[in-house]
Amino acid sequence: MSGSQAAYAAVDLSVKLGTLELAYPTLMGSGCYGSGEEFAPFADPAKIGGVVLKSVTQRPRLGNRAPRLVATPSGMLNAIGLQNPGIDWYLEHDLAERVPRPWKTIGSVAGFSVDEYAYVTQRLAAQPEIDAIELNVSCPNVAAEGETFACDPKLTGRVVRLVRDTTEKTLIVKLSPNVTDIAAVAREAEDAGADALAVINTVRGMAIDVDTWRPRLGNVTGGLSGPAIRPIAVLAVYEVACAVKIPIVGQGGIETVTDALEFFLAGATAVSIGTANFIDPRIPERIVEGLRAYLGERGLLSIGQIVGQANRGFAGAHRCEGREG
Amino acid sequence: MLTNQMPTAVHATTVLDRTEPAPGIVLLGFYAPELAAVTRPGQFLMAIPPGGERTATALGIYEAQDHRVAVLFFVCGPRTRELAGLRAGDGLEVTGPLGNGFDLSGSPRDVAVVAGGIGIASLLLPVQALIASSARVRLYYGARSAALLVERDRFAAEGCEIYCATDDGSYGRRGFVTGLLAGAEPRPDLVLACGPTPMLRATAAACSALGIPAQLSLEETFACGVGGCWGCVVPIDRNSAQAPRFPGPDEGGSDTVNARVCKEGPVFWAHELRW
Ligand SMILES: Cc1cc2nc3c(=O)[nH]c(=O)nc-3n(C[C@H](O)[C@H](O)[C@H](O)COP(=O)(O)OP(=O)(O)OC[C@H]3O[C@@H](n4cnc5c(N)ncnc54)[C@H](O)[C@@H]3O)c2cc1C
Ligand SMILES: Cc1cc2nc3c(=O)[nH]c(=O)nc-3n(C[C@H](O)[C@H](O)[C@H](O)COP(=O)(O)O)c2cc1C
Ligand code: FES
Numbered sequence: 219m220s221g222s223q224a225a226y227a228a229v230d231l232s233v234k235l236g237t238l239e240l241a242y243p244t245l246m247g248s249g250c251y252g253s254g255e256e257f258a259p260f261a262d263p264a265k266i267g268g269v270v271l272k273s274v275t276q277r278p279r280l281g282n283r284a285p286r287l288v289a290t291p292s293g294m295l296n297a298i299g300l301q302n303p304g305i306d307w308y309l310e311h312d313l314a315e316r317v318p319r320p321w322k323t324i325g326s327v328a329g330f331s332v333d334e335y336a337y338v339t340q341r342l343a344a345q346p347e348i349d350a351i352e353l354n355v356s357c358p359n360v361a362a363e364g365e366t367f368a369c370d371p372k373l374t375g376r377v378v379r380l381v382r383d384t385t386e387k388t389l390i391v392k393l394s395p396n397v398t399d400i401a402a403v404a405r406e407a408e409d410a411g412a413d414a415l416a417v418i419n420t421v422r423g424m425a426i427d428v429d430t431w432r433p434r435l436g437n438v439t440g441g442l443s444g445p446a447i448r449p450i451a452v453l454a455v456y457e458v459a460c461a462v463k464i465p466i467v468g469q470g471g472i473e474t475v476t477d478a479l480e481f482f483l484a485g486a487t488a489v490s491i492g493t494a495n496f497i498d499p500r501i502p503e504r505i506v507e508g509l510r511a512y513l514g515e516r517g518l519l520s521i522g523q524i525v526g527q528a529n530r531g532f533a534g535a536h537r538c539e540g541r542e543g
Numbered sequence: 544m545l546t547n548q549m550p551t552a553v554h555a556t557t558v559l560d561r562t563e564p565a566p567g568i569v570l571l572g573f574y575a576p577e578l579a580a581v582t583r584p585g586q587f588l589m590a591i592p593p594g595g596e597r598t599a600t601a602l603g604i605y606e607a608q609d610h611r612v613a614v615l616f617f618v619c620g621p622r623t624r625e626l627a628g629l630r631a632g633d634g635l636e637v638t639g640p641l642g643n644g645f646d647l648s649g650s651p652r653d654v655a656v657v658a659g660g661i662g663i664a665s666l667l668l669p670v671q672a673l674i675a676s677s678a679r680v681r682l683y684y685g686a687r688s689a690a691l692l693v694e695r696d697r698f699a700a701e702g703c704e705i706y707c708a709t710d711d712g713s714y715g716r717r718g719f720v721t722g723l724l725a726g727a728e729p730r731p732d733l734v735l736a737c738g739p740t741p742m743l744r745a746t747a748a749a750c751s752a753l754g755i756p757a758q759l760s761l762e763e764t765f766a767c768g769v770g771g772c773w774g775c776v777v778p779i780d781r782n783s784a785q786a787p788r789f790p791g792p793d794e795g796g797s798d799t800v801n802a803r804v805c806k807e808g809p810v811f812w813a814h815e816l817r818w
Contacts, residue, residue: 249772249773250767250771250772251771252767252769252770252771252772256767256769256770256771256806257767257769257771259550259551259552260551260552260553260638260769272773277795278789278790278794278795278796280796280797280799280800280801281773281776281801283778284763284775284776284777284801285763285764286764286773286774286775286776287764287765287766287772287774287775288764289597289598289764292597293597294597294598294766296766296772296774298772298773298774301773301776301801303788303789303790303796304790304794304795306790306794307789307790307794311788444597445597493598493766495767495771496598496599496766496767496768496772497591497592497596497597497598497599498591498592498599498636500553
């Protein structure tokens with residue numbers, strides 16, 4: 219091992235979200251990584267910080283009809299519609315048969331009422347296999363109610379407050395970009411007891427087939443992900459970082475270490491990788507190695523040293539107030 | 544369908560040969576002995592974009608013998624254009640084999656294989672397997688025009704009888720390939736089909752009318768290709784052996800369940816589809 223490689227190996231990539239300790243600051247995005255087992259044969263499970271499981275609801279959901287996916291420039295639209303077997307079946311089968319892995323497992327909860335969120339969180343968080351909970355209050359692909367939670371700061375606050383009482387485990391609240399003031403929603407979630415915020419879920423979008431004159435998704439509208447939304451996501455992280463003190467999990471179109479670095483510099487403590495796994499499931503581990511090399515080359519000892527650095531030291535119109543250190 | 548119990552892996556391969564059997568159709572062979580050894584008829588692979596495209600591309604495994612695997616594809620967009628740019632000696636990473644193949648376990652004696660256009664790419668391996676087991680194989684092959692009826696000689700050399708149809712009448716019978724199937728005498732005891740969805744629906748209807756069991760290899764837009772995103776579904780009977788486990792009607796589920804084309808498929812029994 220050369221001197222520089224030894225220095226890189228000493229770089230600390232571990233991070234904490236509430237009480238959740240991650241060996242690497244990389245989560246696999248909910249809905250993009252199944253239970254993790256689908257990808258385990260092609261990726262190195264020891265180089266993944268955590269896997270956010272597919273969102274689960276109280277009742278079984280068949281999901282939207284096909285087509286559920288459309289490729290778009292620099293991204294894709296999806297409208298899966300939260301297909302899942304419901305919490306009872308999920309705990310009895312999917313979770314019970316889970317293979318132990320070195321990564322941290324984060325359960326994702328979706329719902330259509332405040333009570334549903336609280337009920338499902340309580341059941342899921344009680345499982346020893348679950349290390350933390352992500353609240354998907356921002357799914358754009360289900361009939362109206364789904365996303366309205368994350369679009370209304372007060373409603374977000376109500377959901378988070380009720381859910382907070384059901385578990386001690388780290389609670390990550392996933393925010394929607396489809397709002398006028400994401401910082402306001404972020405502040406409500408923080409005040410209500412969230413331990414961390416996931417920023418952002420997909421951006422609403424639509425594609426139309428010019429031969430058939432019909433929408434290309436069975437659900438008509440969908441959620442846009444991939445590099446197409448990255449600048450939107452970087453700005454959202456930057457704005458949220460200015461507004462709250464709790465850690466942020468940045469996501470939206472991360473494919474390379476450079477993309478990930480943008481999010482850390484904007485104020486994210488960890489990042490999440492979703493759509494990029496559809497190019498190549500080894501992208502997350504390459505990002506981890508890339509982060510190590512980037513920090514090592516600069517003589518930095520930990521990932522924490524770059525978090526939020528884009529918010530410091532300039533006096534432009536958007537200078538970030540209220541977040542120090 | 545036979546379930547995929549074979550080791551699936553990312554294979555780093557090298558392109559061995561590249562030909563264009565028709566304008567816009569590319570046959571790409573590459574060095575992949577481990578993949579060739581475990582591939583079963585009807586399985587597919589995901590080609591990892593070699594040059595910066597956005598997602599991996601699902602391609603049926605056309606040939607798998609000794610050290611060589613080949614794919615046959617229609618250049619229709621950015622990803623297939625990128626793959627078409629590969630030359631002998633270039634590297635290509637592929638994930639596979641994926642999906643469940645055709646179920647040939649019932650020792651069928653007389654099989655009709657129905658191909659629509661580039662759907663032919665998933666049908667050589669089952670044809671070879673059937674002929675190796677001494678079954679009679681009739682290939683019903685349709686395309687838009689004569690030039691697109693690629694690889695006919697190859698299938699003839701394998702020993703199957705070939706009946707063609709073209710939309711423009713430039714070769715074989717004018718019209719749809721399903722028209723040929725309806726007149727097949729004597730009736731085959733099994734139908735295997737791959738092609739565009741309208742053709743598969745017509746094949747399913749024809750087989751249902753004739754009382755012949757049919758296995759269809761479906762196409763959907765894929766993202767992950769490995770069962771992780773639930774983006775590629777088709778509704779099927781929840782009592783199908785292929786149905787993903789899901790609560791039944793009594794537990795709040797329903798009679799049909801959305802199965803993943805990439806994981807539970809891509810081959811399904813026609814009578815179990817609820818599309
Ligand atoms: C299991 C499975 C196996 C497959 N096997 C093969 C195979 O062996 N050979 C092969 O050529 N393709 C195969 N396909 C289809 C192939 O994956 C798609 O054609 C793929 O979308 C091409 O990507 P692209 O980026 O080049 O084009 P895209 O940008 O995805 O598509 C470009 C345009 O072409 C249209 N289009 C897509 N596919 C076709 C098609 N087959 N015919 C006509 N128009 C089309 C699209 O609607 C779009 O308008 C398979 C698909 C699946 C799911
Ligand atoms: C196919 C697909 C399914 C998704 N399903 C979910 C889901 O069930 N719950 C959720 O919170 N987010 C879901 N997402 C959103 C992702 O987790 C992620 O937040 C978003 O796609 C942005 O990141 P990316 O560009 O890296 O994919 C889904 C995204 C995709 C592409
Ligand atoms: S393409 Fe992801 S589940 Fe089939």
